[in-house]
Amino acid sequence: xxxxxxxxRAKLAESGGRSSIDVTDFRLRLEKLTEAIRTEADLNPLxxxxxxxxxxxxxxxxxxxxxxxxxxxxxxxxxxxxxPIMVVGHMRSGTTRIHKLLASDPAHSHTRYCxxxxxxxxxxxxxxxxxxLDLTMMGALNPWLQSIHPMASGAIEEELAWLAGAxxxxxxxxxxxxxxxxxxxxxxDATPIYSEFGRILVTDSLHRGTVTRPRVMKAPQxxxxxxxxxxxxxxxxxxxxxxDNAAVLRSAVSLAANQMAIQSNSCDxxxxxxxxxxxxxxxxxxxxxxxxxxxxxxxxxxFDDLNTxxxxxxxxxxxxxxxxxxxxALTAMRxxxxxSETGHHRSHASQMDRFEQQN
Numbered sequence: 001x002x003x004x005x006x007x008x009r010a011k012l013a014e015s016g017g018r019s020s021i022d023v024t025d026f027r028l029r030l031e032k033l034t035e036a037i038r039t040e041a042d043l044n045p046l047x048x049x050x051x052x053x054x055x056x057x058x059x060x061x062x063x064x065x066x067x068x069x070x071x072x073x074x075x076x077x078x079x080x081x082x083x084p085i086m087v088v089g090h091m092r093s094g095t096t097r098i099h100k101l102l103a104s105d106p107a108h109s110h111t112r113y114c115x116x117x118x119x120x121x122x123x124x125x126x127x128x129x130x131x132x133l134d135l136t137m138m139g140a141l142n143p144w145l146q147s148i149h150p151m152a153s154g155a156i157e158e159e160l161a162w163l164a165g166a167x168x169x170x171x172x173x174x175x176x177x178x179x180x181x182x183x184x185x186x187x188x189d190a191t192p193i194y195s196e197f198g199r200i201l202v203t204d205s206l207h208r209g210t211v212t213r214p215r216v217m218k219a220p221q222x223x224x225x226x227x228x229x230x231x232x233x234x235x236x237x238x239x240x241x242x243x244d245n246a247a248v249l250r251s252a253v254s255l256a257a258n259q260m261a262i263q264s265n266s267c268d269x270x271x272x273x274x275x276x277x278x279x280x281x282x283x284x285x286x287x288x289x290x291x292x293x294x295x296x297x298x299x300x301x302x303f304d305d306l307n308t309x310x311x312x313x314x315x316x317x318x319x320x321x322x323x324x325x326x327x328x329a330l331t332a333m334r335x336x337x338x339x340s341e342t343g344h345h346r347s348h349a350s351q352m353d354r355f356e357q358q359n
Contacts (some may be wrong), residue, residue: 010063017069017199025192026062029167030055030186035125043176047263051176055128060167064120065200074202082211083233085321087218088226088287089175089241090280092251094303096158097340099218100243101314103156105337109210111217116161119200121207128153150340158218159197166196170221175259176287177271186282190225194232212248223283226290236296237321240287244301245280252276297321310337 103110114131131153169185180289
């Protein structure tokens with residue numbers, strides 16, 4: 001049999017494991033995103049380099065996964081894996097803390113940073129090393145990154161990178177002013193995004209042998225797309241993070257301003273605030289709409305209550321989700337909370353004040 005040409009291999013890598021709808025959706029999203037970056041984002045040289053690097057990585061990861069699925073199709077019954085525990089809520093509403101507490105339970109599984117950003121199955125040591133190098137480089141470019149969202153290559157991480165890999169808008173609108181792409185994405189069916197997400201989840205779970213343990217998953221974008229997620233995982237357990245919207249807005253604006261200020265020639269605080277006020281309203285509405293008629297277990301965790309008595313709130317959450325809270329889980333959670341007391345994120349509260357003073 002003749003060897004396949006480069007073009008034939010590339011076409012197989014693009015379509016491997018995916019429907020024609022998935023392929024078309026990604027191509028259209030890439031076209032709309034690059035156009036918005038060129039015409040709206042007003043990126044400085046660093047921002048241009050960062051945008052180029054992110055999109056090249058997205059395309060590279062997508063082709064590598066497609067090539068992998070073309071030659072390593074996973075068994076269809078693997079989709080019947082233990083159903084997930086989803087942490088849903090606004091960015092800066094306490095979702096990261098809730099996610100890490102639940103993911104610390106040895107009865108659960110979770111995504112690591114190296115799994116999120118380097119999803120192709122392979123040697124764990126090498127992937128963790130590459131993840132550490134990525135974080136070192138990002139830290140050099142943005143020294144405040146770890147105060148915004150503490151990360152380590154082998155540590156618990158959200159699945160935002162899997163959504164970014166399918167060109168969901170959430171990570172990009174946090175960094176760049178791209179209103180046309182945000183509007184396009186908000187109006188578009190998110191099913192192809194989560195089809196890719198689901199393929200990566202099954203692949204990762206099979207590769208790591210965690211299919212029989214519920215995956216604790218989290219991304220702020222889940223709030224916006226909750227109806228799609230619940231249709232995919234009708235047996236999921238939900239944890240809804242709640243916090244005063246004014247506090248959420250202030251913290252979200254601080255995060256986005258930090259990202260935009262280093263990448264753009266223009267960073268307008270009023271525009272950033274307007275975007276995230278809109279996102280909060282939109283996501284609140286999407287959550288409530290998705291929960292209409294939902295019969296699955298839901299626990300709600302308030303940011304301030306979690307600050308006051310996290311152990312009591314976690315115990316209540318486990319009861320409401322019909323989960324067993326073991327002594328081993330509590331020990332792991334206490335260790336995580338103790339470690340977080342000295343974490344870089346403690347300095348995040350002062351960032352908004354500095355930004356306002358400089359503008």
